[in-house]
């Protein structure tokens with residue numbers, strides 16, 4: 618008999634550590650880490666119709682409209698019939714959450730609640746490898762060679778909208794759009810909120826929660842894969 622699939626979402630403001638924690642969950646529990654940001658980047662790189670459209674928003678530091686996100690992501694999630702997954706970065710609006718709801722039943726939603734000052738410090742120190750989406754932080758997880766991606770050796774960049782001037786409006790926007798999504802998942806009884814300033818301190822709580830729901834696995838290979 619096939620084991621029941623586990624489907625989870627991780628939410629949180631920019632810089633809250635969704636990507637970082639998703640990688641740990643993928644590694645410890647074998648869930649596939651599906652990143653909406655990675656998927657957008659792949660579509661942009663492949664010059665798909667949706668990718669070209671999405672690029673015009675991302676370049677201006679704007680959110681990609683709901684209808685583009687749902688058209689891109691839902692068919693891919695529907696194809697994931699054999700794997701448990703953790704979605705990072707989607708849904709981020711109520712319209713996206715309702716659309717996801719009509720596609721599948723989620724088992725769990727993790728919401729990260731991180732103070733503004735912490736987000737500001739982390740993001741102003743975040744360096745990104747644009748092609749892969751791999752992230753570094755000069756204090757927390759620095760690259761092996763300064764300014765270079767560990768795997769490709771290519772240069773790392775910083776986003777203008779990670780700087781404090783842009784962060785205030787991004788966070789305000791996140792709070793506005795995320796509140797009804799959080800309320801929806803709370804009302805379904807699947808929301809688990811974790812607060813703190815350090816990923817390493819939050820992680821044991823997330824690990825314990827997931828251990829009660831999914832068997833952990835000893836392998837060390839990461840399951841961060843692009844959507845099919």
Ligand SMILES: Nc1nc2c(ncn2[C@@H]2O[C@H](COP(=O)(O)OP(=O)(O)OP(=O)(O)O)[C@@H](O)[C@H]2O)c(=O)[nH]1
Nearest residue numbers: 631632633634635636637739743753754757815816
């Ligand atoms: N100093 C410090 N940096 C951290 C910690 N956890 C994550 N980071 C860094 O903070 C930055 C943001 O983490 P991400 O995992 O990219 O956060 P995210 O929520 O996926 O961010 P978005 O993709 O913007 O939504 C990265 O540079 C991480 O390396 C931590 O506990 N301490």
Ligand SMILES: Nc1ccn([C@@H]2O[C@H](COP(=O)(O)O)[C@@H](O)[C@H]2O)c(=O)n1
Nearest residue numbers: 653654655657675679680681706707709
């Ligand atoms: N639901 C979403 C998710 C992401 N975006 C856009 O993609 C950019 C990169 O996402 P990361 O998760 O890798 O930071 C993000 O800045 C948004 O512009 C989106 O619009 N909607």
